[in-house]
Amino acid sequence: INRYNGVTIKSEEQNLEDIPLFVEQLKESLLKWKGEKIRGIWFQVKKQNSALIPSLIEVNFEYHHAQPGYVMLTKWISDTEPNGLPHYANQYIGVGGFVVNDNNELLVIQEKYADRRLWKLPGGHADPGEDLADTGVREVFEETGIKTEFVSLLCFRHQHQYRFDCSDIYFVCLLKPIGGKINPCQQEIAQCTWMNIEEYIKLPDLTETLKHITQCYLNITENGSISITPERINNYNNTCKNNIYSVGHIQL
């Protein structure tokens, strides 16, 4: 029982040898909890206990989320309050690398599997638990062979109705090349090259988004290099540090 008046049940801690018997006991428990003003139930079913799932659906549990290894089901039992169980995470994070070299050239790629052959920024999705600046550096290296370091965030886009009805935030990181040669990823990348930025922004088939991102870069170079940069700040009980991004000045 947690501070929100909820009960959490884990399948691997239950005796599931006789599932019909277990379901009868569960029904009794649900009645008892309702009398005790419990509001909602979380039921985590491990992969090896999956035989239990059809029975839980029959007593009106609903799917909440799943990850490799388990499914989480929930049941809201309060009659007096609306369902207060929080949603599961529903945002993707992607990062694009805006890599400019000393000759004012931008690192651009063409994808192997794409509807149109456009010159795009290298980039990809964040791995679980990965900080966004690290994602940018990693993806640029994997896709192009160029090693970089983080300078600033240029901008980010919040997009809805993305995959599986989730939203997506695409962060564009300004990165400085620090080594390596162009060596495109064979699986994903068809072509990779350095291209003069003034030429890049004039490409006739450039999307409005890529044009805007490039303009953001030109703006910060003209406006005294105002940037969005992270600082490492302690969390509330000083057990770890988090990056907090805010505006500042950088030397380009």
Added chain:
Amino acid sequence: INRYNGVTIKSEEQNLEDIPLFVEQLKESLLKWKGEKIRGIWFQVKKQNSALIPSLIEVNFEYHHAQPGYVMLTKWISDTEPNGLPHYANQYIGVGGFVVNDNNELLVIQEKYADRRLWKLPGGHADPGEDLADTGVREVFEETGIKTEFVSLLCFRHQHQYRFDCSDIYFVCLLKPIGGKINPCQQEIAQCTWMNIEEYIKLPDLTETLKHITQCYLNITENGSISITPERINNYNNTCKNNIYSVGHIQL
């Protein structure tokens, strides 16, 4: 079959009257697909077909994600390539409202259910599909009764190992009050008040994060009001507009 050489199966389009027979047919199909260089399978099981899940787990399907109404299972069948199926969304988005009135006072709250009674910013999680600035305005109104409009993003924090092993981005929006009286949400909020900003930043029990956020506000007021503001930019095929946030100047 999609462009990544994957197969998608939907439970409601299958004949599931005889589940053991269906599983035998599925096993044959898996062997055939493997011969055809198919790389991975997506299997969406609707709630009403949940009886199928234990059989899919037996033939080594793995949980990918679930939402109210269905579970998505996957199976990677290529022997020659590593599992290339993308992860599900794993980021939460929360928004805090930094609401300052004409008297240089900040709108702060104390939560009803909290370990410590701290003066915090109002805010909460984004609803599915909701733009972050809208979340800030909505949450401030729900929690405090104050109506606001979006001015700028102040900063954001990227935090890992949050709920269910997901990450969380906490965006702090600078908002301008445009009406309403303080009327705290009875369920969630214990106290709500306007507090002078210079006094707020000196509170002895303020977390380092809240101090930093407040300092971000003081910095932008002193530095010619540099802000992080969105522009509406067309998507790649001009079917909708997305917000892209970048640095700019605002009038405070």
